[in-house]
Amino acid sequence: MSKFKKSTSKNVGSINTASLPDIVFMLLFFFMTVTVLREVELKINVNLPDATEGKKLEKKSLASFIYIGLPVEQLVATFGSEPKIQLNDSFKEVPDIQDFIAQERESLDETDRPKMLVSLKIDRDISMGVVIDVKQALRQANALKIMYANNPVDIIALR
């Protein structure tokens, strides 16, 4: 009498797919959590300048964004073709920045407030005048940590 029974049937059973939904759900939840649904709708063209030394923005939740650029084509008729500052979803002027920073700071946890960072997303062809004004406003608002957002490249080619 043999201890090992010779298998009688040759057919391979179907693969158990019961855990497939679990795996898929896991992936689903991962992507659901990392997805940012509401991105700011840009009303200006922002073509970031090139730089090689850019560091990665580690905590996006601590960052506030200031966009500066020329209005997109459809809005040139309404807003002209001068450089505009966009905070959240609307065009603002330099004096509004202080309020904006105060608001953003308010929305952070108390422990996170000193780590607050302002990311400046500025079009590469803008002249520095408006940037200087914005920087001055940020200093007044005591938001000193800033980041010049850039486009990572290996070699800078200036036009």
Added chain:
Amino acid sequence: MAKRELQPINAGSMADIAFLLLIFFLVTTTMDSDMGLLRLLPPMPDPNAPVPEASQINDRNILEVKVNQFNVLSVEGDIARFEDLRELTRYFILNPANDLTMSEKELKTIPLFGDVMVSKAVISLQNDRGTTYSHYIAVQNELLAARDELKNELAQSTWGLRYDQLDEEKTKAVDQYYYVPISEAEPKKIGGNK
């Protein structure tokens, strides 16, 4: 009468539904990582404060980098090519020949390094309101790159590691070794920022 049995719910299509959702989120996810040059602005000057010590910085320690409204770069008053800026900055900080017009060195005690001669260089970046932003960023980038290169080399020669691989203590020591502030606003009136 036949006994009614509870039928199991067919869960075969659950995976399909989950897949659909998964694909939706896969497509809508933007995984872009923001890159940027990290800078610290100088605080607003206190009108009651005494004259800040920055105004007492010896002239030879300041590397004046200017970009005018025509995007022309000048270093210490001389027109310079953008490609040379990194090398000029490095040379100014290191000052290997102890040139009297370039940065002084002072004895400083730094943890992990001990007593070392450290450059007192300060970089002052000035620009015009008409300067193009991309040129301004490019110049900022070169100045930062020059400083980062020096830090990297120091880290390599001391521990054989890249600067960004160092632990907190070592990073701090290297930062102190090459404490070269790059100031960008009113450098004569307000202290430099790092």
